Amino acid sequence: MATLTVTxxxxxxxxxxxxxxxxxxxxxxxxxxxxxxxxxxxxxxxxAGAISDVFDLLKRENGPSLSIEEMHEIAVQGWASKR
Incomplete structure (x- = not known):
């Protein structure tokens, strides 16, 4: 058992x-x-949660995953709003 000191x-x-x-x-x-x-x-x-929860972030509602180009455009818009 470890003994610790309170400051x-x-x-x-x-x-x-x-x-x-x-x-x-x-x-x-x-x-x-x-x-x-x-x-x-x-x-x-x-x-809490699993790494697999992240994958659903890249999906459109009732559709396929976002393309690389769409992800890039979202990232560019995010950076533009920070300026």
Whole structure:
């Protein structure tokens, strides 16, 4: 069992071996669940959904997928609105 120290700001730093065990990297998020008796469970936050969900973004409603040219035009319009 690892012992961690709480700083004056109320922060706790997880050691590298604990982060590796959780499979997290800088920028990743953790979820913390409050358990009975003052305990907590820390888990790596994993995105909900599957990678295959992205593929449906390229489909028209009741039609085939967008062509490369159509995707390019959408991207150009998106960049143009950012200027």
């Amino acid at each position: 004056a700001k109320g922060q706790v730093t997880l050691r590298k071996d604990l982060l590796q065990h959780l499979g997290v990297h800088p920028g990743d998020k953790l979820t913390v669940d409050k358990l009975p008796d003052g305990r907590v469970a820390v888990k790596a936050a994993r995105p």
